[in-house]
Amino acid sequence: EKFNVESIENNILDKKIRYPLGNFSLPDARAVIQSLTERAHFYLEPALIDELVKDLARELGEVRPIELQVVGAQLQAENITTLDQYRQQGSVEKIAERFLEKAIKDCGPENEQAAWLLLQLLTDENNNRPLKTRAELVIESAIDTKQLDLILEILEKSGLIFLFPEIPTSRYQLIHDYLVEFIRQKEQMNLKSELEELRRKDKQSQDRINQLIREKTLQDKLEEATKKQIEATQKQRKTEERLNQFLRKSLREARLVGVTLTLITIIAAGLGIWAVFSETNARLIALIASSDALMASNRKFDALLKSLSAGRELKRSLGITTETRMRAIAALQQAVYEVRERNRLIGHSDWVSSVSFSPNGQLIASASKDKTIKLWSKNGQSIKTLQGHEAGVYKVKFSPDGQMFGSASEDKTVKLWNKEGILLKTLNGHSDRVHSISFSPDGQTIASASEDKTVRLWNKDGQLIKTLTGHNHWVLGVSFSPDGQLIASASRDKTIKLWRKDGTLFKTIAAHNQPVLDVSFSPDGKIIASTSADHTIKLWRTDGTLINTLQGHTDAVIGLSFSPDSHTIASASADNTIKLWTADGTLIETLQGHGKMVEGVSFSPDGKTLASASADNTIKLWGINGGMLQPIKGHSKAVSSVNFSPNGQILATTSWDNTLKLWRKDGVLIKSIPAHNEPVTNVTFSPDSKIIATTSRDKTIKLWRIDGSLFKTLKGHQDRVTSVSFSPDGQRIASSSADKTVKLWNADGTSYKTLAGHGAEVWGVNFSPDGQLIASASEDKTVKLWSRNGQLIHTLQGHNGSVNWVSFSPDSKLLASASSDGTVNLWNRDGKLIDTLKGHNGSVNWVTFSPDGSLIASASEDKTVNLWTRREGHLIDSLEGHKDAVFAVSFSPDGKLLASASKDGTVILWNLDLEDLLERGCSWLHDYLNNNLERQSISEATPTTLRSLCKDKYRNLI
Secondary structure (H helix, E strand, O other), X not given: OOOOOHHHOOOXXXXXXXXXXXXXXXXXXHHHHHHHHHHXXXXXXXXXXXXXXXXXXXXXXXEOHHHHHHHHHHHHHOOOOOHHHHHHOOOHHHHHHHHHHHHHHOOOHHHHHHHHHHHHHOOOOOOOOOOEEHHHHHHHHOOOHHHHHHHHHHHHHHOOEEEEOXXXXXXXXXXXXXXXXXXXXXXXXXXXXXXXXXXXXXXXXXXXXXXXXXXXXXXXXXXXXXXXXXXXXXXXXXXXXXXXXXXXXXXXXXXXXXXXXHHHHHHHHHHHHHHHHHHHHHHHHHHHHHHHHHHHOOOXXXXXXXXXXXXXXXXXXXXXXXXXXXXHHHHHHHHHHHOOEEEEEEOOOOOEEEEEEOOOOOEEEEEEOOOEEEEEEOOOOEEEEEEOOOOOEEXXXXXXXXXXXXXXXXXXXXXXXXXXXXXXXXXXOOOOOEEEEEEOOOOOEEEEEEOOOEEEEEEOOOOEEEEEEOOOOOEEXXXXXXXXXXXXXXXXXXXXXXXXXXOOEEEEEEOOOOOEEEEEEOOOOOOEEEEEOOOEEEEEOOOOOEEEEEEOOOOOEEEEEEOOOOOEEEXXXXXXXXXXXXXOOOEEEEEEOOOOOEEEEEEOOOOOEEEEEEOOOEEEEEEOOOXXXXXXXXXXXXXXXXXXXOOOOEEEEEEOOOEEEEEEOOOOEEEEEEOOOOOEEEEEEOOOOOEEEEEEOOOEEEEEEOOOOEEEEEEOOOOOEEEEEEOOOOOEEEEEEOOOEEEEEEOOOOEEXXXXXXXXXXXXXXXXXXXXXEEEEEOOOEEEEEEOOOOEEEEEEOOOOOEEEEEEOOOOOEEEEEEOOOEEEEEEOOOOEEEEEEOOOOXXXXXXXXXXXXXXXXXXXXXXXXXXXXXXXXXXXXXXXXXXXXXXXXXXXXXXXXXXXXXXXXXXXXXXOHHHHHHHHHHHOHHHHHHOOOOOOEOOEOHHHHHHHHHXXXXXXX
């Protein structure tokens, strides 16, 4: 009797076959070969069939279908029908190898190398056939996406690879283990051939290759470090040369041998110390560069760890240059201000597919493809690992009373556990994988969604109540409404179905044009949100009316969660990101940090923390109310100016909303003053901090007492007044105006003198700290220097655009001018141009010196504040945080804060205090450092060493 292959359509490798096909016995193999060749009218002589079966069976005694298919296809392709032809063409292995090579050649000569690479990526060093998504193949191969899609299509049609259409994204796999050996051998042969060729060309080339690899890896991160190290070395050499010259001179002049020996000893020690200082600076710069690289790649949590390590190095080191110190502080500040990730939970060995907070917020449960559920404390401490599922766990969810939680699994079951992790019940009934579960609000009913196309309702004792049928494809998500009256289900059939609590169908919504992956009711019950493989989230009313479509993700949106107050929606996507949206669909921000797709998200009950589960095997906990960079909001329009009082107790801001506002230095509003009838342009304090002066487009200057009461109004300008400045002794006031003049006033508000000379609007005016000079900046592209009494001394020319502001250094020796030409110019007080600072990508609106004179801060139309060294003019950092042009900046008197005012209506306080930044960083990482078990080196310091730093310095925090 012939072997019957009708059930598999006479094709033993048909892609539609989803059940295992066993090996053939020798008689069955002969029958299959005879049957298939007769149907194809491709006849093999009996001796060839016998020999072929014998060779295919080998020591196994059976014939594997994949070998039969591969060899048979190649025999037909080469038209081998006789035993003699077969023996001339080599063994079955050679024939199989030619089959592989033919499939590769079908991809085209320009794609052959890429095709081999793809096949190699679908194998591993353990001779396994790992499943890979298209996204993973794109990343690992670096092949152009169009080329990749073409190769995948050809290899799939040839039968070499199989496409598994899964949710949320399809995956590829090599068709059989039998092919792995050929592919790995091919890879080894290619590597060996390449190696021999390299050795033939140059015996030392391998060392060079390794060197290039290392250089490439470090080049971007350490480019700045290398530059600074070279500069440090050059400075060291110059110093050594000066010291050597001094030594030679001293030796010639020395009278006593003892004096000479002492001098040599001192200089030698100095050289040694200088070398140590240079090495320390270079090491610290490397840490800073690495932190910057992590920030640039959106690994902000890791950047915080790295910058804390730099701060640790900075505190314990001597001889750190001002520039290096400020770079370290800037890196730490950026990480501290921008980090959103508070903790990461590491312990799963495979994808984490789901995460859920307990209703009291004390526990976190995570579900993974590693077949386990893990329980964690809210601070990230691992409590228990639950085993019991026989396959990956897709979903975990707590009951409303928090006494139990349920898990849905690939093993077709739902399991119920108590909050201590004891298995209570296993719910059997689904005939395929279970993707999701949901508890009713009263906790009495459990709904489960399965690939068997059904939703099943169970009571909490595990008894089946009802099976809901109606979907025509996998059901991937299920959710109860807050009032328990409705159940929503999401399906691969692209629909959402709404069911009454008794299981009757209420409504079917044609929701998306791709599979619907998740569905959830808002806590207030007003909105249903759905996510889809079409990259969108859709918001619906409970009657099925579409409210809005949220677009922004670049890959499938796998899961979502509403905040407890229903005001925020978090979405998890295969594009490796989490997005936060308002309930009306406005994008708030994007959280980046996961290395692979984000499978699920869950808000804590207080709404302050968001947990995310990812295919990178981790759970991350995010601070939901923003990082530590919190702009000061209060003005309704652009903030035109900002200034600290000389005593450092008050921060004053003015705005186009016509107001003057006074704040504490921690950002708390003290008083809001309706100051002028038109936009207020500038604000400054008297030297004793008792008087505040404001200027306005209403052509006036107003003087205010510190309690907010009006002291005097100065009138005299013929156009809007742009700025005002007190003399250091407080006896004079200077004001600038669009009427092209600078006016000098006595302290009582009487006019003293008008300085004319500019050819256009004067934007800014300032007294020198020694009180001897007045500098004015104008639209006419010049800076003018005047004596205290108003006589013109110098006109400084050098800018190619309007000069928007001018400022003196604390020692009165330098001036800095900010211009619309995008530069800051540095001048000596004699009017000589010393340096030009370039780094902004737009008009520079303001410039100021730090109180110790070592730093320069500039504010620009490009939305940034730049920090520069005074001595070298090097750009230290660009502070990013504003959403529109930055109009003004001001250092606090102690230099620990820098305030910036922006057109976006906010003021940002930038922290430059190392101790405070270290304290904030340690506080932010409290849970991570106390509970994380990572042992690998992180950021040049293990969690243990960072934990030690934080404990030693800030015992009250840990």
